[in-house]
Amino acid sequence: MTTGLIVAIDTPELPQAQAMIGRLRGLGAMPKLGLEFFLAHGPAGVAAAVQGEPFFLDLKLHDIPNTVAGAVRSILPLSPTLLTVHAAGGAALVAAARGAIDSAIAEGGLPAGGHAWPRLLAVTVLTSLDGAALAATGVADQPEAQVRRLAGLALGAGADGLVCSPHEVAMLREAYGADPVLVVPGIRPAGAAPGDQARVMTPREAARAGASWIVVGRPITTAADPEAATQAILDELAAA
Numbered sequence: 001m002t003t004g005l006i007v008a009i010d011t012p013e014l015p016q017a018q019a020m021i022g023r024l025r026g027l028g029a030m031p032k033l034g035l036e037f038f039l040a041h042g043p044a045g046v047a048a049a050v051q052g053e054p055f056f057l058d059l060k061l062h063d064i065p066n067t068v069a070g071a072v073r074s075i076l077p078l079s080p081t082l083l084t085v086h087a088a089g090g091a092a093l094v095a096a097a098r099g100a101i102d103s104a105i106a107e108g109g110l111p112a113g114g115h116a117w118p119r120l121l122a123v124t125v126l127t128s129l130d131g132a133a134l135a136a137t138g139v140a141d142q143p144e145a146q147v148r149r150l151a152g153l154a155l156g157a158g159a160d161g162l163v164c165s166p167h168e169v170a171m172l173r174e175a176y177g178a179d180p181v182l183v184v185p186g187i188r189p190a191g192a193a194p195g196d197q198a199r200v201m202t203p204r205e206a207a208r209a210g211a212s213w214i215v216v217g218r219p220i221t222t223a224a225d226p227e228a229a230t231q232a233i234l235d236e237l238a239a240a
């Protein structure tokens, strides 16, 4: 299994996002835009930043099913390659997002620009949470057990894949095989500071465990030479 690289472009500034996406264009990494950017610039800003290229829109939708379905319908015209909802919102939330995508497919054919329909990912346990932080939310299980539980719920409700930490990838591959798209943040090249990430591994470790994609933000975007940092991670993935 090959592992791709997603670069998290976490900024509220449109010129900065455009510049970073431009610098990385052609290296073979996919950009990810999240709430920080979307709340500042909305759908038009997203379209301006990605310029029709494949991208991951990581809004981590978490609301009642009807509202999530409406939000998914609102973002489908942007043709993201990947989009996210929170599995902790329940099976009906995930099923509503699935239904919104499937209805759009049934109603209208592929979106403009030759893009494929988005793959629906369910976020399991945020990579910033360790066991103690999870327990403080009222979940007594360790992260791995909670990821296992939410994975079953989300895949059963129609998610194409999951967002999890690298620590759960091997367990999920053993349980669900090669099919689910496993998108894995909490990645730090050897020696890089974890920052607010609690469950981390290196790119090589995540690739060997079976990640479909790894997500790397600050180790690339705050590097003195983001192109070189990206290339080093791509080389590490290719050698894994």
Ligand SMILES: O=c1ccn([C@@H]2O[C@H](COP(=O)(O)O)[C@@H](O)[C@H]2O)c(=O)[nH]1
Residues within 6 Å of the ligand: 008, 009, 010, 034, 123, 125, 126, 127, 128, 163, 164, 185, 186, 187, 195, 197, 215, 216, 217, 218, 219
């Ligand atoms: O559990 C999750 C889900 C999403 N993320 C996102 O990934 C990037 C990670 O950025 P770094 O700078 O490499 O820490 C960021 O956009 C998060 O929103 C996550 O970290 N964990």
